[in-house]
Amino acid sequence: MSMRTQHFGAVTQGKGYTRFSLWAPDARDVHLQFRKGDTLPMERRQEWFELTAAATGGDAYRFIINNELPVPDPAAGAQHHDVHNWSLVVDHSTYQWNCNDWRGRPWHETVIYELHAGLMGGFSGVTKHLPLLMELGVTAIELMPLHEFPGSRNWGYDGALLFAPDASYGTPDELKHLIDCAHELGIMVFVDVVYNHFGPDGNYLNNYASHFFRPDVHTPWGAAIDFQRNEVREFFIENALMWLLDYRVDGLRFDAVHAIQDADFLAAMAAQIRAAVPAERHIHLMLENENNSATLLSQGYNAQWNDDGHNILHHLLTGEHEGYYADFSERATEKLARFLSEGFIYQGDTTRHGKPRGEPSGHLPPTSFILFLQNHDQVGNRAFGERLTQLARKEALEAATVLLLLSPMVPLLFMGEEWGAEQPFLYFTDHxxxxxxxxxxxxxxxxxxxxxxxxxxxxxxxxxxNALETFNQSRLDFAECLQPAHRERLSLYRELLALRKKEIIPRLPGTVAAGAHILGDKAVSARWLLNDGRELRIDINLSEGAVTINPAWNGHRVLYSHRVSDDDYQHNILPGLSALAILEHHHQDEATQAPESYASANDD
Incomplete structure (x- = not known):
């Protein structure tokens, strides 16, 4: 049984009534106005204004502050067209779920596919593509932020009304249908939520609840949200529970939590979420955290996006060394080894800005780290939105893909990556x-x-x-994946994810890192001890030249090789731009079959 209190917003009460609540400590009075014509005074209860009135799902309403300012409900479940328009009552009890027995999937089975709903045709467009993602081997889709934003298109991080899925994507019921269909296919659904700031347009809170913000603390988006106030904490926790309980999503990714000033809030939020969600459900909470706060990963959060892992691999693949890549360009091979053996590279080490960053992470399991070669930030924050297919050599990128999809870290793919899409993913708005x-x-x-x-x-x-063309250039044509030029890459992803499902995922619970050592410039051998006592080893060489392997490969079963010939294998040579994943066996009679297994796995 869930433990949940809903205070903010419009909550249907049954029998044709809805309770409306607004926290407005700065307001003298508040009226509830219905689009159909009625305007009713709300009752003041300390800093809250409340009223139960005749209203059902779909009814349009708004609040009038001090008899002059019309505002949407900051906790509206849906909006009529846009952030500045009427709010809509949403009755979550009316949707008829088909997949009622879904309880989710354990975290170690996760393979994430990050996508932008608007670029895929809204909720109905994403639903249509779910079978393709299941065939690929994806076990979870991560929807970039759905919060209602200004205009008809936005990359997602300018949301102003956090409880309302953006109207341009579809209705709440269409979102539920998407989630229902995903669950029927065995696919989890995660939602990216932004709790560190509001977008620059459509947020009216300062007009009646200035205490929502801290004027003494500034962020790149303005005054910081005041998470020391109980009402503010309650607002965001109710939002998280809406996604998890009303929409039945399987997890949340919390954007840029390093911009949340009160670290205690993050631990408290995780605890309250887990207390409110039925114990039989698998619920996964993920962080983006520049601070590399490893402590949070033992305080209710499953994993963190490992920007360190991405940054070192991106530098090695592209040679880029400006901006934040400057922190990864020196002693790069050592940093690659540290990331593979300990998770974070920066664990209290000093950055180029002269400040320490991070906490020790070597004690955490590999599944505490979400690894990616591309994501919305790392592509969309580039001036021209280039993907790695345009920045790195094909052979090197494929070697890194072996590491991405076969390592014990949780892999994340960015939409179109699996077939080598060349369309940019640009930063787009409609202000x-x-x-x-x-x-x-x-x-x-x-x-x-x-x-x-x-x-x-x-x-x-x-x-x-703001140009419409910027948005249109970022649209993907999924039919492109069937073209001959893209089939090879798509086959690579499918093969590696099938291997992950068969050979890696069953052995992941309890896996621990067993170290990594340098083989040569840009070449590292990493090992992990799996739960059945076997050892997974991935050797990767992102340099042009060959390196000698130590210890030797003989006696192990090869899971997958990239650009390693039979002769290379026999002489323990790892060629340039190559990768090899092997699995140590318990028994000698199995080990003697390694060369034969190698031949069947070899892709040369």
């Missing part, structure tokens, strides 16, 4: 003209510190986020 100009100019100025963009005429070539 009003004045704000649109400020966003465009601000984004172009962000790149001034990079040598390539230190001229005004070059920066002016960066796509305008």
């Amino acid at each position: 009003k003209p004045e704000l649109a100009t400020a966003v465009r100019d601000g984004r172009r100025n962000e790149f001034a510190a990079f040598s390539f963009f230190n001229r005004d005429d070059v920066r002016e070539q960066i796509p305008d986020p």
Whole structure:
């Protein structure tokens, strides 16, 4: 049985009535106005205004502050068209779920596919593509933020009304249908939530609840959200529980929690979420955290996006060394080995800014780290939204893909990655003209510190986020994956994910890292002890030259090889831009079959 209290927003009471609540400590009075015409005074109860009135699902309403300012409900379950329009009552009890016996999947089975619902045709478009993702080997989709944003398109991180799925994507029931269909296919659904800031347009809280923010603490988005206030904490925890209980999603990814000033809130939120969700369900909580706070990963959170792992691999694959890649360009091979053996690279070490970053992470299981070669940030925050297919050599990228999909860390794919899509993923918005100009100019100025963009005429070539063409250029054509030029890469992903399902996932619970050592420049051998006593070993060489393997491969079963010939294997040579994954066997009679198994797995 779940333990849950709903205080914010419009909560249906049955028999045609709904309770409306608004925390408005700065307001003298608040009226509830229905689009159908009625305007009713709300009852003040200390800092809250409440009223139970005749209303059912689909009814449109808003609040009138001090008899002059109409505002949407900050906890509206849906909006009529946009952030500035009428809010809609949502009755979550009316949806008829088909997959009522779904309890989720354990964390170690997770293979994440991050996607943007708007670029795939909204909730119905994502639903249509679910069978393709199941065939690929994906076990979870991660929906980029769904919070209602200004305009008809947004990359997701400018949400203003956090409880309302954006109207341009579809209705709440269409979102539930998507989740229902995913569960029927055995696919989990995660939602990316943004609790560290609100978007620049559509947030009216300062007009009646200024205590929601801390004027003494500033962030890149303005005054920090005041998580020391109980009402603020309750607002976000209720939002998290809405996704998990009303929409039955399987997990949440919390965006940029390093921008949340009160670290105690994060541990408290995880505890309250887990107390409120029925114990039989598998619920997964994931962090993006620049601070590398390993402590949180033993305080209710399953895993963190491992930016360190991405950054070192990106540097080795592309040679890029400006911006935050500067922290990974020196002694890069040592950093690669540390990431593979201990998770985080920065565990209290000093960054280029002269400040310590991170906490020790070597004690954590590999599944505490979500590994990716691409994601919305690492592609979308590039000036031209280039994907790795345009930045790295094909052979090197495939070697890194072996590591991504066969290591014990939880892999994350970014939409289109699996077939080598070449369309960019650009930063796009749909703001009003004045704000649109400020966003465009601000984004172009962000790149001034990079040598390539230190001229005004070059920066002016960066796509305008507000242009419709910027959005359209980012759309994927999933039929492209069937073209001959993309079939090989798609086959690689399918084969590796099938191997992961068969050979890695059953052995993951209880897996521990067993160290990594340097084989040569940009070449590392990493080992993990699996739960059946066997050892998984992945050797990867991202340099052009060959390296000698030590210890030797003989006596082990090869799971997969990339650019390693029979002769290389016999002489323990790891060629340039190659990777090999092997599994140590218990018994000698199995071990003697290694060369034969190798021949069947070899892709040369």
